[in-house]
Amino acid sequence: MLGLCPACTDDDSTADGGRTSDSTGSAVASSGSTAGLDGTSSGGAGTTASTGATGRDTTGPEPGTSTMTSSTGSSGTGSSSSGDASASTTEASGDSGSSSDDSSSGDTGGDPVCVDQDLGGALVTVLGDTSLAADDWDPPCSPGQGAPDVGHLFTAPVDGFFAFDTLGSAPLDTVVYLFGGADCSAAVIGCNDDVSLAIAQSRVSLYMQQGDPVVVMVDGFDATQAGAYALDIDAVLGPCTSADLVAPLPSTTVGDTTGAQDKLPPSCAAVQGRDVVFRFVAPAAGFYRIDTFGSSFDTVLHARSGQCSLHEIACNDDTAPGLQSELLIPLMLGEEISIVVDGFGLDEAGAFTLHIEMLEEQRLTRGPARAGQPG
Numbered sequence: 031m032l033g034l035c036p037a038c039t040d041d042d043s044t045a046d047g048g049r050t051s052d053s054t055g056s057a058v059a060s061s062g063s064t065a066g067l068d069g070t071s072s073g074g075a076g077t078t079a080s081t082g083a084t085g086r087d088t089t090g091p092e093p094g095t096s097t098m099t100s101s102t103g104s105s106g107t108g109s110s111s112s113g114d115a116s117a118s119t120t121e122a123s124g125d126s127g128s129s130s131d132d133s134s135s136g137d138t139g140g141d142p143v144c145v146d147q148d149l150g151g152a153l154v155t156v157l158g159d160t161s162l163a164a165d166d167w168d169p170p171c172s173p174g175q176g177a178p179d180v181g182h183l184f185t186a187p188v189d190g191f192f193a194f195d196t197l198g199s200a201p202l203d204t205v206v207y208l209f210g211g212a213d214c215s216a217a218v219i220g221c222n223d224d225v226s227l228a229i230a231q232s233r234v235s236l237y238m239q240q241g242d243p244v245v246v247m248v249d250g251f252d253a254t255q256a257g258a259y260a261l262d263i264d265a266v267l268g269p270c271t272s273a274d275l276v277a278p279l280p281s282t283t284v285g286d287t288t289g290a291q292d293k294l295p296p297s298c299a300a301v302q303g304r305d306v307v308f309r310f311v312a313p314a315a316g317f318y319r320i321d322t323f324g325s326s327f328d329t330v331l332h333a334r335s336g337q338c339s340l341h342e343i344a345c346n347d348d349t350a351p352g353l354q355s356e357l358l359i360p361l362m363l364g365e366e367i368s369i370v371v372d373g374f375g376l377d378e379a380g381a382f383t384l385h386i387e388m389l390e391e392q393r394l395t396r397g398p399a400r401a402g403q404p405g
């Protein structure tokens with residue numbers, strides 16, 4: 031979509047749907063997919079991949095693999111134990127309940143099971159075991175296939191950032207991915223294999239609005255990876271942005287990410303990093319330069335359309351000569367974006383300086399068209 035984002039694809043495999051699922055790979059939406067569930071925005075990721083094929087396991091001896099819409103039938107089978115809102119630990123799917131259903135159905139060619147467990151809006155740690163489940167889905171961000179997987183339906187109890195991680199699942203090498211709807215016919219909107227080079231567990235975070243559903247799939251890296259897992263659901267409740275950046279431009283804003291939480295992942299750098307999110311509304315149509323030059327740490331800058339939507343419009347880790355970051359973005363008059371000042375890893379945090387200026391005022395209707403934007 032937008033140019034001027036040289037680093038965005040460097041590190042794609044760590045943060046983003048890597049489109050590695052074989053023949054049906056077209057289902058993965060193309061934008062930075064570890065993203066927010068903002069129904070109001072024009073974000074491309076959530077809606078473009080409507081085939082429902084994403085993540086569907088096509089390797090097994092499944093008959094009729096072309097009927098991707100079959101997930102409506104399978105979701106919800108034996109899985110409606112909605113948790114309550116208090117944070118706690120819940121024993122999931124262990125022996126009796128849902129996940130044993132799919133172990134009997136999946137391998138023998140039945141419909142793939144999407145939702146093994148309905149968590150409601152509970153911020154819990156789910157303890158489960160993928161070895162009791164079947165291999166129903168393939169992760170779109172890792173090459174591994176053949177591992178059994180367990181799906182969890184989660185519905186945002188309020189607006190906020192939600193993180194889903196399996197960090198407590200060692201030694202299981204997990205992959206976590208999110209279907210952006212109440213069942214697996216929805217597009218995959220986020221996927222992570224490894225949190226870092228040293229950690230084989232996974233974490234995906236996104237902004238959700240109250241009532242937004244998501245299916246959190248816990249999968250293994252490959253066919254050898256099955257066993258006990260801990261899926262932790264955490265939240266930073268509240269609005270998408272912490273402050274507005276307002277004209278006049280150029281503007282300089284100082285802040286500090288030291289005490290901030292990790293809310294949104296960039297597509298072009300480490301999955302985890304403490305961040306501060308600003309709202310910006312373009313005062314005129316033109317090209318804008320946004321940078322963190324002068325900041326005290328290794329920054330990452332990324333921007334989403336609207337209120338922390340799925341649609342990442344730009345991402346940059348380093349712009350020479352240092353480790354700070356720069357974005358160049360064309361914006362329409364009145365266009366709203368969320369600017370994320372992030373760090374390269376959780377240890378990279380501190381005082382930052384954020385500059386915004388408009389480089390060139392233009393009639394963007396005659397310039398490069400923005401995907402998904404009215405012309």
Ligand SMILES: [Ca+2]
Nearest residue numbers: 167177179249
């Ligand atoms: Ca699987």
Ligand SMILES: [Ca+2]
Nearest residue numbers: 203204223230
């Ligand atoms: Ca992994």
Ligand SMILES: [Ca+2]
Nearest residue numbers: 293294303305
């Ligand atoms: Ca972050």
Ligand SMILES: [Ca+2]
Nearest residue numbers: 328329347353
């Ligand atoms: Ca950097």
